[in-house]
Amino acid sequence: MTAPILVATDLSGRDDRAIDRAAMMARSRGATLVVVHAVRPGSRLAGKPDEAEAALRAAMPDGLEDGLTVELLSPEGYPPDEITELADEVGAQLIVTGVARYNDIGDYFLGTAVDFIIRHAHVPVLVVKQRPHAPYTRIVAGSDLSGTSAQALGYAGQLLPQAAIRLIHGWSVPFAGWQKSKHVAKEVEEGAQESLDAFIASDLIAPEVKTRITAMLVEGSPEKTIRAAIAEWPADLLVLGSQGHTAMHRAFLGSTAENLLGSAPIDTLIVPPSGE
Structure with a gap:
């Protein structure tokens, strides 16, 4: 049942x-x-x-x-x-x-x-922020390529088996103000792309969900890249994973998730790690 x-x-x-x-x-x-x-x-x-x-x-x-x-x-x-x-x-x-x-x-x-x-x-x-008129069909999912974000993606894929998914992973050069060389940025971007490809290819994501994912590597902070994705693509649901519970049993969302919960114009699904 x-x-x-x-x-x-x-x-x-x-x-x-x-x-x-x-x-x-x-x-x-x-x-x-x-x-x-x-x-x-x-x-x-x-x-x-x-x-x-x-x-x-x-x-x-x-x-x-x-x-x-x-x-x-x-x-x-x-x-x-x-x-x-x-x-x-x-x-x-x-x-x-x-x-x-x-x-x-x-x-x-x-x-x-x-x-x-x-x-x-x-x-x-x-x-829920928007008045519903139809089932969700377009998901934006922010990912740090962790097991937690894979669980969130898997849950959303199972909950909405017909929805297209745009997976966003942001990358940036550490201490960018100090790193002036273009080859440094290129190396960081290539490393981020390799990590994203490995994440998509891994067993963390169910094969059926993989077929609906368009993975995008975007330069910028996680919050900035997710906002841009929502603005550019008519998504109707944002999916984010929480990072579990502290000893005081409070879920750690992180500043990105907290800010997006208050400012993203679309409905937002927060998924805790399984077994919490």
Whole structure:
């Protein structure tokens, strides 16, 4: 049986995008959709489970249950904790969430709850920014050529088996201000290309996923090269891998992923290492 997809909502209208996207993905995968609104202790719905369930049901988009099994849950507790714990309890394959808000210049504010979920979830988290109109068909994936980035790529390829993938690996000359010789840059670029070719050829990536990858070596920082790829190619999903958990059980995203989560104009999938 296909594992369920869990979507979190605070009952605001801005979460319709996340719910619609989660429902679209659940239908395509034959999965149950679990919609969660965690009731904060001390809020107006605290201690009123029937009213909380009614409020959650009233906030659902029309036609949500057409051709889809939907489970509505309204546990009481600190929302980020409840959402990540419920994802583990129901065996969710994916957590879907929206952003807290966004502005006219394309910057997105995730909010404390979304940030917590991304850093503590044991399953991939999809942050929905755009209103969904069709399944994802074009993926931009940033890669540092590590096993973690290969896992993220593999998950995205399995989740979206029809999507084309543009894999971006940025390279730059160390201490570029000191390195004036063109042959140094050429050697660094050639080494980066060899590493990228070896990564694509390795067993880290499934053969079926490889057939859909266009690998691109681009000069510049990871953030710069990924932004450029999104601007030049009409991708609808960005895929990034997190670097696991520290002793305090917080996922290390790195500055590139954190910045892109807030500024990339497209939906973003964060994939933790397997076994976390």
